[in-house]
Amino acid sequence: MNSIAYQDQILPIEQVFRDPVHDYIHVQHQVILDLINSREFQRLRRIKQLGTSSFTFHGAEHSRFTHSLGVYEIARRICDKFARSFATKVEDDGGWDDSERLVVLCAALLHDIGHGPYSHTFERIFETDHEAITVEIITSPETEVNQILKKIHFDFPEKVASVIQKTYPNPQVVQLISSQIDADRMDYLLRDAYFTGVNYGTFDLTRILRVMRPYKDGISFQVSGMHAVEDYVVSRYQMYMQVYFHPVSRSMEVILDHLLKRAKKLYEDPDFEMLGSVSLLAPFFRNDFTLKDYLKLDDGVLNTYFTQWREENDAILSDLATRFLDRHPFKSVAFNSETDLPVIGHLENLILEAGYDPVYYTAINNSYDLPYDFYRPEQINNRTQIELVEADGSLIELSKASPIVAALTGKVRGDERFYFPKEIIKPASISEVNLFEPLFNEFTKYIANGAIKNPTTLQEELD
Structure with missing residues (x-):
């Protein structure tokens, strides 16, 4: 085996990972097994795929590790299908060149390796970029x-990184990993639906893979499989609205955000000394972290610090840590930032009067998604549109063939919510009501059934 070039080394016995979504994940190449066993990839076992969503959907404990294996498996199946049915015969005929297989498989496996603990919240606080860190790793x-x-070739790491960066010269390879219907999205929808216990994200993966085919400028789908593709688009939309944008998950994310902000502020305060060491987070508080520092962090490290901060002398840090660890989410109401901002300002003042610092006990959270869009060359960050291929070989963009997808195309969906302590409208005890009953009554008159009341009425009340 040692005499065979590393890129050509096939395992003598195929290795498999038993998977609840794909049944078996098949590993045939030595390089893939070695990457899975690497220190950086094993770290992904300790980072949840859905962050704070497990506070809402208790089954959502799956990791970035399991998702990355799933993306690899879908990419492997696509390569097998393309090599079997659409192999290139002459140069530039739009067929599949199977010499691209290894770069596809490695990029699929490693596409999320740069994610940090509680990924997106951590990124906002410490101004990291998981895609840039993926490339650096x-x-x-x-x-x-x-x-x-x-071991494959001295420039192979740069080739894999260029797929992540979407600069790899073969658009088929890039679109398999990153497009509006790619191996990444297909796995996380099915996997997240399975572990959250919902049916929104389910779609016919087998059918989609069957109708997928390469062409010169990327990936297309046979028009006969349009309904499977539109079902995928609708499933993705429903998962964002019902799972990813769930108000309680966002509430816990808000608390996590404020908790890390408070810890950073206290670390920077020369007059405050934390009771315990924060050595693993210190480089991020100072904004001078290295890749080595970053790779030491995972969800467990942060949770250990949160447990430690319960006992800190700072009341805000201690309270936020307790709220996060014991799942005491903030309450929220939907509002319109174009008409309701005066109301929000008034509510923040009431919260301040009740003894809560609005900086750490209120938040405005926006969660929006564009379910599907067609290619817009005038935009800087345009999307690769989904192409259907007709029997005669001509292409038609998905929303032009599907009325269902047309209804979602180009329309941003989501909402904007104001978060605040639940105690303001539902005190923990009768004594708390007596303590700030006037504030409690004034606050609650602006809140009705989980949403801010008619803005015109509210403005009249404020006047």
Whole structure:
């Protein structure tokens, strides 16, 4: 086996991972097994795929590790199908060149390797970028991942990184990993639906893979499979509205955000000394972290600090840590920022009068998604549209063939919510009501059935 070039080394016995979504995940290449066993990839076992969503959907404990394996498996199946049915015969005929297989599989496996603990919240606080860090992990000579990829060729890490960066010259490869219907999205929809216990994200993966085919400028789908593709688009929309944008999950994210902000502020305060060490987070508080520092962090590290901060002398830090660990979410109401901002300002003042610092006990959270869009060349960050291929070989963009997708195309969906302590409208005890009953009554008159009342009426009341 040692005499065979590393990129051509096939495992003597195929390795498999038993998976609840794909049944078996098949590993045939030595390089893929080595990447899975690398230190950086194993770290993904300790990072939840859905962050704070497990506070709402208790089954959502799955990791970035399981998702990454799933993306790899879908990409592997696509490569097998393309090599079997659509292999290129002459140069530039739009067929599949199977020499691209290994770069596809490695990019699929490693596409999320740069995610940090509680990914998106952590990114906002410490101004990190998981895609940039993914590229750094792949290209840095300090990582095991880089050393493994270099065994294939000295420039192979850069090739894999360019797929992540969407600069790889073959659009088929890029679109398999990153497009409006790719291996990444297909796995996370099915996987997240399975672990959250909902049916919104389910769609016919087998049918979609069957009608998928390469063409010169990327990936297309046979028009006979249009209904499977439109079902995927609708499922993605429903998952965002019902799961990813769930108000309680966002509430816990708000608390996490404020908790980390408060800890950072206290660390920067020369007059405050934390009771315990924060050595693993210190480089991020100082904004001078290295890749080595980043790779030391996972969800467990942060949760350990949160447990430690319960006992801190700062009342806000201690309270926020307790709220997060014991799942005491903030309450929220939907509002319109174009008409209701005066009301929000008034509510913040009431919260301040009740003894809560609005900086740490209120938040405005926006969650919006564009379910589907067609290619718009005038936009900087345009999307690769989904193309259907007719029997004669001509292409038609999905929303032009599907009235269902047309109804979702180009329309941003989601909402804007104001978050605040639940105690303001539902005190924990009778004594608290007596303590700030006037404030309690004034606050609650602006809140009705989980949403801010008619803005015109509210403005009249404020006047």
